[in-house]
Amino acid sequence: MKFLVDAMLGKLTRFLRIFGFDTVYANDLEEHFKISPVPDEKLVIYAQKNNRIIITKDYPLYKSFTERGFYLKGEGIYNYLHQLKNNLNLNLNFSMENARCSICNSSLKKITDKKLIEDRVKSETYKHYDEFFQCLNPNCKKVYWDGPHIMSIIKKLKANSLLT
Ligand SMILES: [Zn+2]
Known part of the structure; x- marks a missing residue:
């Protein structure tokens, strides 16, 4: 299941990526289309072409793409995640191996020799952890642990009955 998340839903975008869902953020397409904000028609065409479900709070956008659109009601990240989980059967089990980069949506790779990322994390972090993952996008390379x-995040999801 791949997503295109509408503008103003940046936090939801980051959550979905961390939980391993391939998620494009509408704002990140401004460069691609060289227009800001990206018009609804272009988002719909992009989602169709790339087989993505559009998640939006914008009813007109949803109405123009009901076949693969998801309309979020109300407010709040946990409320949104409940709606997605209940209606799309989203599996929110977290594992670092499946996570995607919250910044750029690329896959992560496990770092076999932590010396390789020493200059990218704080020294306390470097000392305290042995397992690191890094974004595969050469322009990003964000390190995760x-x-x-x-x-x-996991604790809050559990408290909100989003994890089993
Ligand atoms: Zn990245």
Whole structure:
């Protein structure tokens, strides 16, 4: 299941990527289409071409793409995730191996020798953790690890009954 997430839903975009879903953010397509904001028609064509479900809070956009659109109601990240989980059977089990880069949506690779990323993380982090993952996009290369940030996201998802 691949997604195209509409503008204003940046936090949801990052969540979906961390949980391993291939997710394009509408704002990130501004460069591709050389127009800001990207018009609805272009988003629909892009989603059709790339076989993506459009997630939006914009009813007219949803109406123009009901066959593969998902209309979010209300507010709040946990509310959104509940709607997606219940209606699309989204599996929100987290594993670093399946995660995608929250910044650019690329896959991550496991770092076999942590010396390779030493200059990219704080020294306390480097000392404290042995398993690191890195974004495969050469223009991004963001480094990830199972640190407190990820743990707190998982805790909050559990508290909101989003994880089994
Ligand atoms: Zn990246």
